[in-house]
Amino acid sequence: MNILHLSAECYPAAKVGGLADVVGALPKYLNKRKVNASVLMPKYGNEWMKNHSFETVYEGNAPLGENKFKFKIQKGENIALGYPLYVIDIPGRFDRPGIYSETETGCSFDDTFERFLSFQIAALDWVKSMSDQPDIIHCHDHHMALLPFMISRSNRYQLIAQIPTVLTVHHAQYHGRFELQKTALLPDFDSKHRGLLEWDRQLNCLAAGLKCCWQISTVSPSYMQQLSEQSNGLEWLFENEQQKSRGILNGIDTAVWDPDSDSLIAQQFNDDTIAEGKLANKKALSRRAGFDLQYPLISYIGRLAHEKGADLLPDLFALFLSAKQPVNILLLGTGDRELHNQFEKLNRQYPDYFHAELDYNETLAHQIYAGSDFLVMPSRVEPCGLNQMYAMQYGTVPIVRNTGGLKDTVIDLNQPDGYGITFDEFTLEAAEQALWRALDLYQKDEQIANLRPRIMGLDFSWNASANDYIKMYSALIE
Known part of the structure; x- marks a missing residue:
């Protein structure tokens, strides 16, 4: 054939x-x-x-x-x-x-x-x-x-x-x-x-x-x-x-997206070394962004486009940053120029808690998947989505809107056998609630320690x- x-x-x-x-x-x-x-x-x-x-x-x-x-x-x-x-x-x-x-x-x-x-x-x-x-x-x-x-x-x-x-x-x-x-x-x-x-x-x-x-x-x-x-x-x-x-x-191509062999991340890790590996990669990200390592790290990777729900992100992130909520937020992407301006403004306002790199950077993307605690995807439309699968390969918990392929690949923690955080409506309030759930989960050391090997063990290969x-x-x- x-x-x-x-x-x-x-x-x-x-x-x-x-x-x-x-x-x-x-x-x-x-x-x-x-x-x-x-x-x-x-x-x-x-x-x-x-x-x-x-x-x-x-x-x-x-x-x-x-x-x-x-x-x-x-x-x-x-x-x-x-x-x-x-x-x-x-x-x-x-x-x-x-x-x-x-x-x-x-x-x-x-x-x-x-x-x-x-x-x-x-x-x-x-x-x-x-x-x-x-x-x-x-x-x-x-x-x-x-x-x-x-x-x-x-x-x-x-x-x-x-x-x-x-x-x-x-x-x-x-x-x-x-x-x-x-x-x-x-x-x-x-x-x-x-x-x-x-x-x-x-x-x-x-x-x-x-x-x-x-x-x-x-x-x-x-x-x-x-x-x-x-x-x-x-x-x-x-x-x-x-x-x-x-x-x-x-x-996803598990030969390319494998934390145990990925040459683009600060420290490789596997099921047996998740804790050390995630910590080492989070340290690398925190040094780059000027973050305090002790705070939870929520990231976004993707095009800054309407269908990706990227226009929701400036207000969503500002809710937590303006309240001096102990959280670090990292963004990598390029697209809508007005969104570029808004994220550059957040860079200036909250340099210790927010960092946006408005670029396409494949190496940094791998490092973000490996070092983040959570990855947020608030998509209006998401035919399949690969980022949530990449994130889980690296033990990073997805926060996704329940649509398209995100619905097919992420089951909410409140459901039987669930392993991610989902929300249904494309609203600021729904996304905010999802991030609060993530911050609450971060405080539960045992639960998140058990969750990471579970999501790394899911088979999203071709x-x-x-x-x-x-x-x-x-x-x-x-």
């Missing part, structure tokens, strides 16, 4: 969020099960790409509307990822540092549609040329969602139209919406199919993919259920396509999820 994954992100080559972690891990676990899985992604002008070698395996010249563009398919050389990594080099489109936006200004690229459309066209041209074609083409998110339409409806790809396509929706708030005139850039297709590209009088990439792919998957069962109620205008479509949809919970994907692929091929 040959599976080709197409994605805008793949860890460690290029990462903005959880999409990269999933695409960087799932193929590895599929290959461990004797499935030939590979990844195809854009060749960005970032440091990772510059520091690795690639061999050209195919060159082409493809249409983009009335124009043509040249591209190269290149295979990574001596890159130990657990799967073959291929990149598409399109001069003038991806050879810049940013993935979706300018690195300096944060503004989206003006040619976003042309970038990812040309990538998908080049990918299908390559597949069409192969002597050993993939059994499944697995597309990830709206950046790759025009591919199911093109492979099934474009005259250029009639010879490979029988290859099944899977579209995994990692976050349905983002659709890839553009003016309908952009449809003229696609390879020729019968005009009677134009409606498949349209949703609400716009070209909607995600909607087109949902209509045309053979199989829809999402990253948790609960999120699959929520999409027909909350998907930023695609609710009816998700409801209508339920017969070909399923939710498969994401896993093992079960990879098996579910294989079953899905097999059913499509049959």
